[in-house]
Amino acid sequence: MEEIMNAVAQQEKQMGNVSRINFVSPEVDIYENKDGYILEAEMPGVNKEGLEVTLEGNEITIIGHRQPEALKAETMYRESRMADYRRVFEIDPAIDSKKISAKMEQGVLTLVLPKTEQVKPRKISVAD
Amino acid sequence: MTITRWQRPILSTIDPFEQLLNFREEMNRLFESPMEGSSQAFNTWAPAIDLFEDKDNFFVRAELPGMKKEDIDVSLHEGTLLVSGERKLHEAEGARAHRSERFSGQFQRSVALPTAVASDKVTASYRDGILTITLPKAEEAKPKQIEVSVK
Numbered sequence: 126m127e128e129i130m131n132a133v134a135q136q137e138k139q140m141g142n143v144s145r146i147n148f149v150s151p152e153v154d155i156y157e158n159k160d161g162y163i164l165e166a167e168m169p170g171v172n173k174e175g176l177e178v179t180l181e182g183n184e185i186t187i188i189g190h191r192q193p194e195a196l197k198a199e200t201m202y203r204e205s206r207m208a209d210y211r212r213v214f215e216i217d218p219a220i221d222s223k224k225i226s227a228k229m230e231q232g233v234l235t236l237v238l239p240k241t242e243q244v245k246p247r248k249i250s251v252a253d
Numbered sequence: 254m255t256i257t258r259w260q261r262p263i264l265s266t267i268d269p270f271e272q273l274l275n276f277r278e279e280m281n282r283l284f285e286s287p288m289e290g291s292s293q294a295f296n297t298w299a300p301a302i303d304l305f306e307d308k309d310n311f312f313v314r315a316e317l318p319g320m321k322k323e324d325i326d327v328s329l330h331e332g333t334l335l336v337s338g339e340r341k342l343h344e345a346e347g348a349r350a351h352r353s354e355r356f357s358g359q360f361q362r363s364v365a366l367p368t369a370v371a372s373d374k375v376t377a378s379y380r381d382g383i384l385t386i387t388l389p390k391a392e393e394a395k396p397k398q399i400e401v402s403v404k
Contacts, residue, residue, distance in 0.1 A: 202303065
């Protein structure tokens, strides 16, 4: 069940191949309940069009392209990064990959990763 | 240059007992949480702020993903713009948290504006988790072109 979390090592490996400078790693919250996992990633400046979620084998890759700079003004001071977002997670085999859904709202990506019916805890009633 | 933690200089002693004490101290230090005492610094959220300028306006942009519009406060006081608010992350019921990297709670950032602005004409918009505040420059602060007649 920890597999979705085993991402750190995986991520490091992935990031090693791709230039680190070109991407920022979004901050995430991951929850697990009986139905599956919920992943929330912070990607301010990214909307639905700029989002790429790909599933390959047991890895899910999240890429967020920022909207092109809309302001035609001179930068006086800047803290925000212009790089796109990228993060890779290894997913729990219990996740039903066909049922993964994504939502983008005010710069936060919400991924819902349901578990397959077989692994969900079932309540078995005891016959008298 | 990197900033390293201050190390107690090991005294030039060959007393093995003292060496042992030093070692114990070193070990204790090792297990001290570096966050301890300074946890406050790690518990605050300082959203990234940008400042832009064109001929007529200043633009302040803040990265505030996943907020509700009504939880963001923008105020202007004596040439300082203050952006503050609180982000409430829902506590998922009956769920186990595997990662909690997102910040929940209050934040505050201020920007000292370089020149006077028309405070009654300030507007703000919130899109894709980014707050953009447009501050038109006050008339007296705008660059003026003066025509000089050359004789």
